[in-house]
Amino acid sequence: MASSMRVGERLVRAAVSGSRELGQLPRELRAELEAALAAPADGRGPLVAFALLRKLQGALRQAGSPLYLHELLEGSEIYLPAVEKPPRNPELVARLEKIKAKLANEEYKRITRNINCQELSQYGTLADLGRQVRSMKAVVITIFNFIVTVVAAFACTYLGSQYIFTETAAHVLSAVIVASVVGLAELYVMVQTMEGELGEL
Structure with a gap:
């Protein structure tokens, strides 16, 4: 499930250059935002958690800033981490293979139950x-x-x-x-x- 965004250049520029809109933010929030933007992700842009973005939106509203969060997030995209499949239990895999073989055998017997090898024709x-x-x-x-x-x-x-x-x-x-x-x-x-x-x- 998505819990962060890969932010675009607009928010990074605003945070790094110290724009006056973001200058009105509380010091702790600004430091937290700069730390999140400074942390390298995977070479495609920094990741910022949704919780931090909510705090940023609340702070912008309290400060009465004319800048909206969606403007800062222009060019950003939701980050969906790759889902790692847990390793399969070998005992479960063996049981599934047994069940598949049994079902295939039953299906074969059902299909061939009315066939007599000795019959040439009708x-x-x-x-x-x-x-x-x-x-x-x-x-x-x-x-x-x-x-x-x-x-x-x-x-x-x-x-x-x-x-x-x-x-x-x-x-x-x-x-x-x-x-x-x-x-x-x-x-x-x-x-x-x-x-x-x-x-x-």
């Missing part, structure tokens, strides 16, 4: 994805096996029919018939397998 968990990948792998292998079996049946029948038939059309026709029969049998087995897997799901 459609299922990672375990469901693994089952679906295994099922898809089985389907791909089954389809590949079906194609290889039908092609192999066609090739074997085509090559084997050369010993029975001499015409190319007979070779192709017999190979297509055997491949179709093998394909239908393989398809039947594949459908039965797929129904069993879908029943397990």
Whole structure:
């Protein structure tokens, strides 16, 4: 809180030169004022306490001086000392840090309470994805096996029919018939397998 003023040149000149307005002041007040103005502050101008300025105003009124205090204080400014913060208690700082960490942890838990690490999306968990990948792998292998079996049946029948038939059309026709029969049998087995897997799901 401000308790003094950094006085300007006007009051310093009036006090030092011994102007007739300030010459009417009581000797004790004048000595006190000169001592306050003579004391160096911080190189920016002397500091005068408010109490001394009140005494000066009262003395000027009693003396009937035409000089007012605000005229003497022209160019002056209120001095606000720098506020020194007291050192913080280390025990209090430690407790505050603990409380901050606890609050941050509670906030994190509140934010993440409805998050499940196992969830992949709204459609299922990672375990469901693994089952679906295994099922898809089985389907791909089954389809590949079906194609290889039908092609192999066609090739074997085509090559084997050369010993029975001499015409190319007979070779192709017999190979297509055997491949179709093998394909239908393989398809039947594949459908039965797929129904069993879908029943397990």
